Amino acid sequence: MxxxxxxxxxxxxxxxxxxxxxxxxxxxxxxxxxxxxxxxxxxxxxxxxxxxxxxxxxxxxxxxxxxxxxxxxxxxxxxxxxxxxxxxxxxxxxxxxxxxxxxxxxxxxxxxxxxxxxxxxxxxxxxxxxxxxxxxxxxxxxxxxxxxxxxxxxxxxxxxxxxxxxxxxxxxxxxxxxxxxxxxxxxxxxxxxxxxxxxxxxxxxxxxxxxxxxxxxxxxxxxxxxxxxxxxxxxxxxxxxxxxxxxxxxxxxxxxxxxxxxxxxxxxxxxxxKPFPSGCLTHAATDACLQLVRAHDFAAADIARVDLWVHPLAEGLTGRRTPQHSFDAQASIYHWAAAVLQHRRAGLAEASDACVHDPAVVALRGRVVATVDEALALDAARAAVTLRDGRRLEAAVDPCIGAATRPMTDAELDAKLLRQAGDALGPDQALRLSRICWQLPEAADVGRAAPGFWGPAPLLSTKDTP
CATH class of the missing domain: 1.10.4100.10 (2-methylcitrate dehydratase PrpD)
Structure with missing residues (x-):
């Protein structure tokens, strides 16, 4: 009101x-x-x-x-x-x-x-x-x-x-x-x-x-x-x-x-x-790199240089050039550009310590150059890869996926929950949890709406739970 x-x-x-x-x-x-x-x-x-x-x-x-x-x-x-x-x-x-x-x-x-x-x-x-x-x-x-x-x-x-x-x-x-x-x-x-x-x-x-x-x-x-x-x-x-x-x-x-x-x-x-497990100011650059790997067939080993153009705040808060672990990587446009171009995706595996220390990702990270572009919005970025054979491939997002004006669909959001919950609960229990969450407006008592997940009942937390 x-x-x-x-x-x-x-x-x-x-x-x-x-x-x-x-x-x-x-x-x-x-x-x-x-x-x-x-x-x-x-x-x-x-x-x-x-x-x-x-x-x-x-x-x-x-x-x-x-x-x-x-x-x-x-x-x-x-x-x-x-x-x-x-x-x-x-x-x-x-x-x-x-x-x-x-x-x-x-x-x-x-x-x-x-x-x-x-x-x-x-x-x-x-x-x-x-x-x-x-x-x-x-x-x-x-x-x-x-x-x-x-x-x-x-x-x-x-x-x-x-x-x-x-x-x-x-x-x-x-x-x-x-x-x-x-x-x-x-x-x-x-x-x-x-x-x-x-x-x-x-x-x-x-x-x-x-x-x-x-x-x-x-x-x-x-x-x-x-x-x-x-x-x-x-x-x-x-x-x-x-x-x-x-x-x-x-x-x-x-x-x-x-x-x-x-x-x-x-x-x-x-x-x-968020569509990606990282700081929100890395998302535009991440999405631009995803556009490149989806639109073009090239190998990460063939990349001579990666150029990013980002909002000043993105460089200021997520400009960690040499992240040392997964927490560092959450705020590193350099890591996410390299990880996406190497592995062609941007999920929890790319946010892991293993990916941060992957020699191929580390080497590619060293070839990433980020430039501030004050004309860009916070949720916009451009990316370009220069290949060793001289070809130059470019992509831009404005806005990136997940932005308020370009949100994930309900189906995409549900898939995000199922991926995360499924690792611990197994697919059947993850699906059950999903249904409970989407039906929350009908719950008579939230604290007892999800037995096995929260509330007074024993918790289900392994794939072997019936």
Whole structure:
């Protein structure tokens, strides 16, 4: 619903709290409702794929030292944790392979913290499918709008802040608070308490710490909503006040981006679901290289030189020339160009340590030259290969597959889930999980909608499970 004028001044945080409090699922456009289902399908698939990652294994080992057991499922595993840490590990798992989602304009990733925190809540409390999805929309919308208020011109923000760590918990707190039935003032406190915990450094790129940031944002938001429910208060306008989040993180911020056409324009519809397991700013170059191998018959050994033309931010954030491991490769246009041209695909195998150290890929990576082209959009790129026989082959994408204006189809998204879940569950159980996710709007109780995958029933996690 659109924001409503008031006879008394309403703070910036208060306007968002009022919007969340009054919003209704039935008022959302059908496209927004369906995109929430798609976001959930994508997140659950990524959690299944990420469960086998080293990042999740090491996180669980660390939590063992804290005896952090509890009733909530760690997706894709036999483990159960307390709600706070389950939200953290599931958010980490969704982001572990950088296969989650992206709001390209701000390089924020709203899905992982929202899905993980809301599922932890839903495992403990009855939540209808439509209420869960509505909360997920609100989480994503507030995260995206707050990220726009900090990064999209005329706003500016220090590039080193990992935006999901700055804005993620705020959206999650509002979404969980919506499910809890908090008052407007409590919702404002929840968002404020989440804002007090804002952070996240891009120096985490190339390490397990990168996936910890969205996981931690989910945990922070879940905590903030529960504190606010107990009337633990904070400044009523922690977002917009002097020394509040916008003033401190923006250089300057653009507060209008938070409330302009609120409830009429849905910024969450600009969130892309990733077709490749890598940072979103590598995707255009990756797609351009895929266009080359699909259109032309040539061997990688015959390539003398590879030229890429990319947006300045793509080179700035994903210009790792010599990645040392899979985490490095997530943010390396050089790796993805070489891996695609060598193996003619861009999946999880190309994101692995084995591919990073493949001598053929390493050699080809050394022949990749990336050039900044300021005329290109963030989701556009050009690629050219010069062959040893003198031929020059070129391709361009504008926009790349997965962009908000060129999204994956439902069938492609489903195939992505089935590939990731099938590795751990086998094809039959992966198909069952897929059906549950797509049918979530009909669920009477999300926490009990997927016995064997999450909720109170024993978990299914091997191919041998009947």
């Amino acid at each position: 659109a924001s409503t004028p008031s006879t008394s001044p309403v703070t910036l945080t208060g306007q968002l709290a009022r919007f969340v409090h009054r919003s209704q699922w039935q008022d959302l456009p059908g496209a927004v409702q369906h995109e929430a289902v798609r976001a959930f399908v994508n997140g659950i698939g990524c959690a299944q794929g990420g469960a086998s990652s080293a990042a999740v294994a090491h996180a669980l080992a660390g939590l063992d030292r804290l005896q952090a057991t509890g009733p909530c499922t760690v997706l894709g595993t036999q483990r159960r944790l307390d709600p706070s840490n389950a939200a953290m590990v599931n958010g980490l798992g969704i982001g572990a392979h950088a296969f989650d989602d992206a709001h390209l304009a701000t390089v924020a990733h709203p899905g992982a913290p929202g899905i993980a925190a809301l599922l932890a809540y839903a495992e403990l409390h009855p939540v209808r499918g439509t209420d869960f999805l509505h909360a997920l929309v609100l989480s994503s919308e507030l995260q995206c709008r707050l990220s726009c208020a900090l990064t999209v011109p005329p706003a500016q923000c220090e590039l080193g802040w990992y935006m999901t760590g700055v804005t993620g918990a705020v959206g999650v707190a509002a979404a969980v608070g919506k499910l809890m039935g908090l008052s407007e003032r409590q919702l404002a406190w929840a968002m404020g308490l989440a804002a007090l915990q804002a952070g996240g450094l891009r120096a985490s790129h190339g390490s397990m710490g990168s996936a910890l940031i969205p996981g931690h944002a989910g945990r922070e938001g879940l905590l903030a909503a529960h504190l606010a429910a107990g009337d633990f208060n904070c400044h009523d306008d922690a977002l917009g006040a002097t020394h509040g989040l916008l003033q401190l993180f923006g250089r300057p911020a653009n507060a209008d981006a938070l409330t302009e056409r609120l409830g009429q324009h849905w910024e969450c519809m600009n969130v892309s679901l």
